[in-house]
Amino acid sequence: MSSGEAATERSGVGAFYRLGGFLQRNLHNIGMPVAVLLLCILFSVASEYFLTVQNLRNVGLQAAALAAVALGQTLVVLTGGLDLSVGSVVALVSVVAALAMIAFGVPAGILAGLAAGAAVGVVNGIVVTRLRVFPFIATLAMLSIAAGLALNISGGTPIAGVPRDFALIAWTRVGGVPVPLLISLTLLGLVFLFLRYHRIGRDIYAVGGNPQAARLSGIATNRAVVTAYTLSALCAAVGSLILTARVGSGQPTLGTSLPLESVAAVVLGGVSLFGGRGSVLNVAMGVAFVSVLSNGLNLLNVSSYTQMMVIGLALILAVALDRRFAIRE
Numbered sequence: 638m639s640s641g642e643a644a645t646e647r648s649g650v651g652a653f654y655r656l657g658g659f660l661q662r663n664l665h666n667i668g669m670p671v672a673v674l675l676l677c678i679l680f681s682v683a684s685e686y687f688l689t690v691q692n693l694r695n696v697g698l699q700a701a702a703l704a705a706v707a708l709g710q711t712l713v714v715l716t717g718g719l720d721l722s723v724g725s726v727v728a729l730v731s732v733v734a735a736l737a738m739i740a741f742g743v744p745a746g747i748l749a750g751l752a753a754g755a756a757v758g759v760v761n762g763i764v765v766t767r768l769r770v771f772p773f774i775a776t777l778a779m780l781s782i783a784a785g786l787a788l789n790i791s792g793g794t795p796i797a798g799v800p801r802d803f804a805l806i807a808w809t810r811v812g813g814v815p816v817p818l819l820i821s822l823t824l825l826g827l828v829f830l831f832l833r834y835h836r837i838g839r840d841i842y843a844v845g846g847n848p849q850a851a852r853l854s855g856i857a858t859n860r861a862v863v864t865a866y867t868l869s870a871l872c873a874a875v876g877s878l879i880l881t882a883r884v885g886s887g888q889p890t891l892g893t894s895l896p897l898e899s900v901a902a903v904v905l906g907g908v909s910l911f912g913g914r915g916s917v918l919n920v921a922m923g924v925a926f927v928s929v930l931s932n933g934l935n936l937l938n939v940s941s942y943t944q945m946m947v948i949g950l951a952l953i954l955a956v957a958l959d960r961r962f963a964i965r966e
Contacts, residue, residue: 669905669922673929680933687936694815698807698883700928701817702876704921706895707902708821708828709872711920712865714903715832717845717912718772720866722761723873723899725783727892730754730877732787735796735887743803747878754874755867757783762863780896787889796887807882817879824875828868828917837864845912894945901948902927904955926951 680687706723713720730750738746757779764775809816832838840861843851852858873895880891906923908915927948934944 669907669919669926673922673925676926676929676933680929680936684933684936687933692932692936694810696928696932697815697818699932700924701815701821702879702883703895703898703902703928704821704924705824705876705879706873706892707899707906707920707924708824708917709869710899710903711906711908711915711917712828712832712841712872713772713869714900714908714910715841715845715912715915716862716865717848717910718765718862718865719776719900719910720761720869721773721776721896722757722779722783723869723876724892724895725780725787726754726757726870726873727877727880727895728787728889729757729783729790730874731881731891732791732796732887732889734878734881735799736790738800738803739796739798743800746800746803750878750881751871751874754870754877756870758867758870759863761870762866765866766859766862784889791887791889793889795889799881799885799887804882804885807879817882820875820879824872825917825921828872831868832917837861841865842913845909845914847913897945897948897952898927901952901955904952910956 677687686692706727710720710723730753733753734746734750736746737749741749761776761779764770764779765772768775770778806816811819832841837860840851840856840858841864843854843856844858844861848858851861873892876895877892881887884891902923903915903920904910904923905926906915906917906920908920930947930951931944934947
């Protein structure tokens, strides 16, 4: 083999390894959009209704509430924590907002719902930082507390009589786009800007990456963690308001599947469960994956129980991949 041919072969091998390294570093950036595209192709072939305008709007409506909850979950996971209470927060906010709307009007109901969500988030953050309770245990306990509170306030029954003006929000479109989807996209932009440009947003990454180093460098780690849990509950409250408008009543059992679905969307979007790594833009793709998967399985008449199994398997796979990359790094 001549020297020229050897150089060509070495450059070819080098290019192959560089491509492999690029794909490994950007697996979540490339893989999830491709996975969503493949799902769309699969379901469009399997069902003639998938690509209809009405069904795509349904996907957007379904994704809107999940996106709001998943964006808040992202903030907590970036700190190295986990918020299992988001489902109960959704139920509690739905009940509180519905009662306040009936008594005092829509604006007061929205504010009451957001305040209830924020209060739960603050308590979660304080329990984790001040009482030193593991996030899994703290938020699992809050899941039970908030669920019980929602059932007590509502008497265990749905609260009817939500003002029609509020319920119409779920079905109003601007330029053909459902308002709930516009709300979630706005929230996505706000969370993105917060993490990139706000000091506490950058602190959240630092705390998740290395809590001890963050503390030694002068970062107020407790403040960052409490902020993350508070914003997580606030985002869940926004998701609850979207769902409450869709069902037209306060539901004390609303959002039971959201803890699993939100964590799945976050991890599928490439946010590391070890904290300190991930992007909310990729989480949006994780939300799209879960929403398209659920919608497509519904069109194929797959039961909701089987859908939970599929999402659980996807979560296991995503965590396994995350663990593999973390070990390599």
